[in-house]
Amino acid sequence: MIWSKFNRLTLWLVVLALLPALAGCIRYSFTGTNIDPTVKTYSVQTFQNTASNGPSFLSQRFTEEFKDYFQRNTSLKLVPRDGDLQFEGQIVAYDFAPAAIQSTNGIDQAGVNRLTMQVRVRFTNTKDPKQDFEQTFQSYGDFPATQDIARINNDPVSLRRITTNIITDTFNKSVANW
Template sequence: MLRAVRLSFLLVPFLVLLQSCGVYKLNGASIPEGMKTFNVQFFENSAPIVVPYLSQQFTEALKERIRNQSRLSQVTSEGDAIFEGRITGYAITSAAVGGQDRAQANRLSITVSVKYVDNIKPDNSFEQSFTRYQDFTGTVQAQEQTLIEAINRQLTEDIFNRAFANW
């Protein structure tokens, strides 16, 4: 009990100090002061292989990531932060070759080209491609939805970190 009390006396001032700094956040995001809104435009799928629902799922995943990890409000038109782009790659390749030159594992890769416009601090704006993948065994059809969700989580994390954590 005494140890818990001592720990709380050390922990509370530390948490107050973190809260008062404003720039540092536990999730690593550094949203510019004055930035209040964001807009994510629809990401068209221009990859050679087109999965009909991929554009909608990726666009919604990016919106959700920003809503859940920042204090920004989503708007439907011009925002303080604007994300736009397109899906440029969707590929299934062999990840591991087994006996008789057959694939033992396959890899689903998705590439997204992103243009980020920061209307508060224009120097933070960028254009960059992001690629992530998931390895799998068996047929892609049986796992495609789960694989895409996992890759979307990774891609949206990379994009969020690049925009708001300067990674």
Template sequence: MSLRICSLSLLLAAMFYIAGCGVYSFTGVSIDAETLSIRDFINEADNGPPDLAQTFSNKIKDYYQRNTNLTLIPEGGELLLEGVITGYRLTPVSPQAGNQNEFGDLSALTRLTITVQVSYINENNDQFNFENKNFSFFSDFDSDENLTAIENQLIEEIYDQIILDIFNASVANW
């Protein structure tokens, strides 16, 4: 009986010790803050839909709220994210003889690339801060497809990856 109590006591002590060592989550994120401010992103890209920045701002705020315990506040958060969409570029990827797309290019695929420049400030630990770091991702589509018909889907795919990369570089510390 006393061996059982001793084992249980050691187990409880180990659990309290581990719990006291830091803030843990099942997503692998260890955050030493309680509040986050994400300023609305600005669109400085030459082309793209007019709501490009607003869509990105909403998606990144939603992502951080779903994947952390942080309270999102408009200003003065212990963590701060802000940035600018700097690129929205369409480029031909895979040339194909005699197949001219709507852009006048001879290609089978077109690549949509979006670039976002982000600054991150951690008031509790400036070791993780970064300024004007570029995050970019792309999605390819068949050049025969009408961009306006699939543009929102492509933007969603690209944004999902860019937001994951920003999340990993900031609070996940990867």
């Protein structure tokens, strides 16, 4: 069958007319987010440290890392309060305990210590309240027994691994819908 110029032109016009309609149906992000286009802002209240231990800077550092992660991975604007997406919560546990016991010359001692952190997060989506949740997220890191808690607290890389896991899990639950 031979396509006339008129038929090809008509086909292209139909395709061009349908493109805007199809583009409006597709929502995709390279970060895996699934954010409603009406959501423009987010707010993060300071995560208070209600755990009985933990470094004094933990609350501020966790909150700032939380804000930074969302700024890097979404196009949402951070506002001081009342964002379309709202995050708040507490650091409820910060525990350092032996994770693996080893026996040396009949003496039991820690071979590995584990730092476990738990954060309770309340998420409010003002555009879609069905997505609201309150959940405790947990992460841990294992450290040689020769490394004490004071040294780990002063090493931002060690602590950042644990906090990043919690923040990533919160991100996935709130905006990636995993």
